[in-house]
Amino acid sequence: MATRLKEVDAVMVGMGWTGAIMARELTKAGLNVVGLERGQDRIPGNDFMLPNLRDELRYAARLELMQDNSIDTLTFRNAPDEFALPIRRFGAFLPGEGVGGSGNHWGGLHWRFLPTDFRIRSVLAERYGASAIPDDMTITDWPVTYDELEPYYDRFDKLCGVSGKAGNLRGQIMDGGNVFEGPRSDEYPNKPLKSSAGALLMAEAAKSLGYHPFPIPVSNSSAPYTNPEGVTLGGCQYCGFCNRTACEANAKASSVVTLMPVLRADPKFELRTRAFVSRLVYDKAARRVTGVVYTDLRNGEEYEQPAGIVVLSAYVFGNTQFMLLAGIGEPYDRATGKGVVGKNYAYQFEAGAAAFFEDRQLNSYMGAPGQLVCIDDFNGENFDHGGLGFFGGGYFAGGSGGSPPIYGRATPHGTPRWGSEWKQATVKWYNHFVRFNTQGSVYANRDNYLDLDPTYRDALGRPLIRLTYNATDNDHKMSRYLLEKLEGIIRAMNPTSYEMHPRPKNFTIVPYQSTHNTGGTMMGSDPKSSVVNRYLQAWDAHNLFIQGASVFPQQHGYNPTGTVGALSYWSAQAIINQYVKNPGPLVHA
C-alpha cells in the first residue's frame, strides 16, 4: 500500500528540460512544486568537471549519462506483423537519465520550425491539392501557429544563450542568417560560434551554387552570458568533447546549468531523485489525475503524491506509456486508424556524407560539434515539391572538428578496418575530413506508432512501450533528393574524395542515428484526433499537461529541442494565466 503524502500544487514527472521550465514558471507564480526524477541528481560543479569530463570511453562509448535499459527500455519492430524485441542497450537513439535528462548530453543544435511547418497539411493542400497527400501520410496542422509561439521561442533562446545570426528580424531579411526562417522578434542572444575550417569550405561552395549558407544556431554560448534568470553561462572552450557529454564551462545550455541553480534555491520547489513514477492516479469520472504513484529506489517504498496539477515531463516513450497504462485517451488502433494515444510516432531521417581533403589541415579534435555551417534551402516548403514525388525536407550541415578518436575517425570507403593499411589511412585522414548531415523530416505514417508491448516488462513490472517504425518510401525519396543536392555542394568543395551515406531501406535500432523521437501524445484541435489541446492539456484529464516532443504531430526537418522549450513556456503561460484561476478544460471540444 502506497504511503499517501501531503498534496502539493503541482508535480513534475521527470526533471529534464521541460520539468525544469515548468517547475520554474509555476513556482514563480506562487505554486508549490515537487519534481520527481528517477535518475540521479546531476550538479555541474560536482559531476561535470575537468579532467574526468574529457573521457570519450566513459561518456560516448559506455553512455554514462544515458537511460539505464536494465530498469526500463522499449521493444522495437519494423512492421505491425513482426514480433517486437527489446532494445537491450540503446543504439539508434540515446535518451538521457537523471536531472537534466537528455539536455545534459545533447549537441545543442537549437532550431525553430518554419511557419509553414505548423500548417503543413493545409499548406500542402493549398500548393499541390489535397489529393496529392498520400492516404497513409497522417500529418496534421499544429493547433498553434508560429506567430503564437514566437515569443516563447524567444524566451527559450534567451534562457539558453543561443549563438547564431538572425536571417529574418521582424520581417527584415538579413544577410548571413537563415533567410528562410520565420520572423524573429529579436537577434540571437550570442554571436555565432567561430566556424570550423571545414564549415567555411562548405559555406563557400554553397554560396557559389546560389544557396544561402549560415552558421548553425547552437545552445553553446560563444561568450560568457547571463540569462534572464540571472544565471551566468561560460563561453565555449572549443574543447572537442561535447557530444554525448556535458560541459564543464557551462557554455552548453541544459536545465542543470540554466534553471536548476534558481530552482534549488527556491523554497517552493522540492526535488526528489531516485523517485521512479509507476503510474498516474486517474479519476475518470472527474476527468482529473489526482496524483502520481512512485517507488523510492533508495528504500523500495511506494508513495502516492497527490497534486492539483500533474505535468508529464518524461521522455517521449515514458509520456506515452503513462497515458496508455492509465487509460487516459483512446489508444491508437492501427487496423482501424481510430484512437490517438501512440499515434503519429515520428523520428528524424538523417543521412550524411564525408569528404576528404588531402591538402587541408582540419584539426579534427579541436572545436565544438556545433561549429557547423548549414543551408536551409531544401527544408519543409522552402522549395517546390511539384513533380518530386515526396513531401518534406531538411537542412544540411557540414563542418570539421569536435571529433575525438574513438568515434571521430574517418577513412575513405574501401579502407580496411584493421591492420597496417588501416592504420596508415587513419593517420593520413584524421585531420583531413569534413562531415555532413542532412536533418530530414519524418512525416507521420499510419504504420508508425507506439503501443504497450504484450510480452516484455520493466523493473516495476509494467509493460514496455512497443515501437513499430520503419522509414517510409516518402522519407527515402526525400532523403535521396537531399543527398543529391548535398553531393553538388561537396563536389564544388573540390575534395580529394568523398562518399555519400544513404540510409538502408529498413530502420535499424543500431547504430546511432538521432535521439529525435517524437509523437505518441500528439497535440491537436479536437479530442478525436489528438491527446492534448493547444496548451498541452490532456483532453481527458484537465489538470494533466504533457510536455516534450511526444506532443509533436510529426517531425519536421530540424532538431526538436527549440520547439520543445518554446511549447513548455507557452503551456506554462496558459496554466498560470488561465488554468490556475479557473481549473477546467482550456479548449472546449
Add this chain to the structure above:
Amino acid sequence: MAGDTIPRRGFLVGVGLAGTAAAAGVAASSPASAEVPAPNQSSATEGAAAPGNREPEPLLALNEAEHAFIVAAVDTIIPADDLSPSGSECGVATFIDRQLASAWGGGAKMYRSGPFLRGKPEQGYQLALTPREFFLAGIAATNDWTRKTYGKDFDRLPASERIAALTALEEGKADLGHVSARQFFNALLTITMEGFFADPIYGGNRNMASWKMLGFPGLPATYANVIDQYRDKPYTAAPQSIADFS
C-alpha cells in the same frame, strides 16, 4: 598438441621460449619490450624510463588461454609498425580484460529479461550473454574453428594465418557453430579500437601511443584561444591524459 600445454603467459613474455614465440609471430608483441612502461607507471609520458623485463599485468576476467587469444587478436588488428607499437604493447589486451571485468562487461545498464529470441539484425543485440560471457564464448568458438582449420589455437598461428582467420571471421566465412563469426569479430574490433584510442587510464593506449600517432592532443583545457589561429594550419601539442591532470 604439445604446444597447448605450455603456459601461455610465460610463453608470451618470452621466458625461455623466445624462439617458439618468434615462430608464432608474437615476439614483436611482447610486453617485455623496452618501450612499454611498467604496469604501475601512471603517466605514459614517463614511458622512456620503463625497465626491460617485467611481469605482465594481472588478469581480472580472462584466463591465461583467453588472454593469449586476445593478445594475438589485438596484435593482428593493430600490428606493430612505424606508426605505433602493437595492440598488446599499447595495453589493449589489459584494457579488454579490465573492461570485461567492469560493470559494463557484466551487463550493467543492459535489459536482460527474456524471452530471448533471434530477431532481425535491425533489432540489435538479442543474446542473454553479458559482454564478458559473449567474448568468452567467441574466443572458445574461434579456437575450436582454428584447431579444426589450422590445427592450432588462434594464438599459436603464424601471423599470416591469424590474418586469414580474422578475415574469415570478418567476412562471416568461418563457421563458429553457435556463435556468429561476424558478430564476434565486430565486437572484438570495436573493443580493440576503444582500447587503442581511449584515455590511458583504462589500461590501453599506453604511452598515449595512438594519440601521438594521430596528432591528437588528448585533453585540452581549452582551444578557445587558438581556434582561429590554427584554422587550416597544423597545431602540435604534447598529448595529455586524464591522469596528467589528476
